[in-house]
Amino acid sequence: MSASKPLLSVEGLSKSYGGVHAVRGVSFSLFAGEILALIGPNGAGKSTCFNMLNGQTTPDAGLVHLLGRDVTGMRPREVWRLGVGRTFQITATFPTMTVRENIQVALSSHDRKLFNLTASMPSSALSEADRLLELVGMGGFAKRACGELAYGDLKRLELAVALANEPKLLLMDEPTAGMAPRERIELMRLTAQIAKEKSIGVLFTEHDMDVVFEHADRILVLNRGNLIAEGSPEDVRKNTEVRAIYLGEGLVYDARHREGAAP
């Protein structure tokens, strides 16, 4: 991608639970503006790997460097302060607040105003909050109760929240899980567009191979905790080991893009 220093670089990341090696010596880097997909069958260690990047899980060994800083073992909130936005596999929002207030909380945290006891939150950072909502196409939802939103809208709200601290890196854990096919495509197009415009690096895990091969610049493949392949969608598509792992699972992509690879 780029000759400059990577946004995120991971070296020898490992984690085991009891006797199970969930992640073993995984290393990779991610550059600004790049969209990197992390794929692998269930139990490959994707989520564990993911959670170690923003401090949700502490690795047993290995280093995570973000913008040249060692962030290994930092708490999620500290990693966030360095400019890492994150969305969750199962959406995590504040259901008793309005859509706009969800964003306003993130903005006030970004401005370090959390201990302010007297300002009026409902009227703070209005334009900034609405700009973010417009960005993800939710301008008309500002005053809606977050608890009433449809699931696809919640995913978009999460994206807006994740963008509130002007992140340099976005971590998206299965961003389209549980969404209708059309919503998936829209959400990922939107993400890719924002990432390119603002030169944000995006790392996402995904089960839907259509989404992965359409949007990822590069793909990492995990199996049983090991990184078994890394490269452009074309390279990964041709990789025999990857095919062997996925064949038994009826890889969607295989059926559709048969012309792209040897049988």
Next chain:
Amino acid sequence: MAFYVVQFLTGLASAASLFLVASGLSIIFGVTRIVNFAHGAFYMLGAYVAFTLTERFSGALGFWGSIVAAALIVAAIGVLVEMLLLRRIYHAPELFQLLATFGLTLMVEDLVVLNWGPNDLVGPRAPGLKGAIDFFGQRIPSYDLFLIVLGPAVLGLLWLVFQRTRWGVLVRAATQDRDMVAALGVNQKWLFTSVFALGVFLAALAGALQIPRDAVNHAMDLRVIVDVFVVVVIGGLGSILGAFVAAVLVSELNAFGILIFPKISIILVFLVMAVVLIVRPWGLLGKAEAPARRTPGLAVHPWRPLTSNERIAAAIALLVAASLPLVAGNYALTVGAEIAIFVIFAASLHFLMSVGGLASFGHAAYFGLGAYGVAFVAKLAGLPMIAALLLGPVLGLLGAAVFGFFAVQLSGVYFAMLTLAFAQIVWSIAFQWVELTGGDNGILSVWPERWAGSPSHFYWLSLGVAVLAVGFLRIATFAPFGFALRANRDSPLRSEAIGIDGKRIQWAAFVIAGTVAGIGGALFAYLKGSVFPDVLGIPLSVDALVMVLLGGVETVSGAIVGAIVYKALSIWLVSQTEWSKLVLGAFIVLMVVAFPKGIVGTVESIWRRRPSSVKAAVLASKIESAE
């Protein structure tokens, strides 16, 4: 040396009954996820029933037969309670379950007095174990030795039941995943009922076994439940072995603490509990619990500040309240001032509960510390009233800062148990440290100065402070701080992921709530002209909880209405009946089962006329699946 051995053995003997009660609580919690506040009440009932049986039927049953029969009778009562009450609230928020079982406790306290009278009863000694054994010149009661053996024996029996019987396997399976066990075709209802019966049996057995050692009285329920909460917090809720280890630890700390700090031996237990909580937040042998169910979970509509019409309405209500001295007599004004003070107290707890999702069961500690703070400053330091009113609440602030730091490390039922235990510790200190606090005699003649002395002036002062306190809490609720606190309540995962330090925010909220409660307590000291340990007591903490619940947990300022209605009702009730606890307990149970939204919450949902209950159900299921 021999003396220390005997002291150690006495500690072990006390550990036996503590272990029985704590293991019963743990078993019930493991399967039903209910922290049974009424467990102390069952312990007490066991003792009373055993007293009656050993006195009247010892011929037919013998002493030991009477003990077991008493435990069985109380277990049968427990089954009734489970079937009639608990089955209705298994899916209610934890706070409601704790409150309902507390209401039960209140009822039992009055029923016991109704049936057995208010005096201490001394039961017979155990036949064959009446004597004592000589140990290098020290005497050890034989009955203590029996109890020392009994504890490990019960532990072993429970282990066998849970490992080797089909029923035990089902219970362990249900402890791990209730829904899965139900899906496998196990009759959940009877599993829950039988587990509850076993837990109650153990508690009642412990109570019955105490009668040769201690007199039976109607306050033993709260004493034992606080000790048991400390035990399960240290040992880990849900772990029977943990309950045993912690029961021994706590009993030994008590036995030896008396030698080290004769006046305030409870400090030692507190220190150990604090260390355990820092090192292992889920107790020595407990497992980390899944995040607690969200305590509110009833309403979806977002809060909003008052509209201009509502502001006018509030101003008019305030004007009416302020003009009360024009029409009312001195007694009504004193009642009015007391209500205003309780509005402050309830609003502070409401802030912690509704915005923070932290249901404190010991909020009176900070109210009472504020009251004692005033008494110290006014009586001991001799400072003027203004200084006392400003400095008194500082004691509440300090207490909240110290205890709150530990309490916010936990959540849900652990938080509730811990705050309750802290409040009881503060109460014990006030009760035992006679030189400083006057103990049970309290600190007398803390009277307001002349400018605030007349009933109307003091009423205006209380009303003014209440308006300031409530206004401040409302502003804080809609400030970034309040939103951050709510964010952490709604989704700890998301709030951490947007840079919110949840524990620090909660700690700050705890300190704010404690300080405001302390301000209420400071006024209360001047209202009553004296300070007694009662101002720190569990009943006062529960009063505040009921006020919040009555007003509506889900509302922004429901506690104001709750405090006014509840305080007025209870003052009237005490003047009408001797059995106020019985009526109050029944009222709490009824409210939890039939009226969980509270007054303001109900009015709001009628006002909206929207099918909000459907949405609430959808939301609740969403939250549950997300967790």
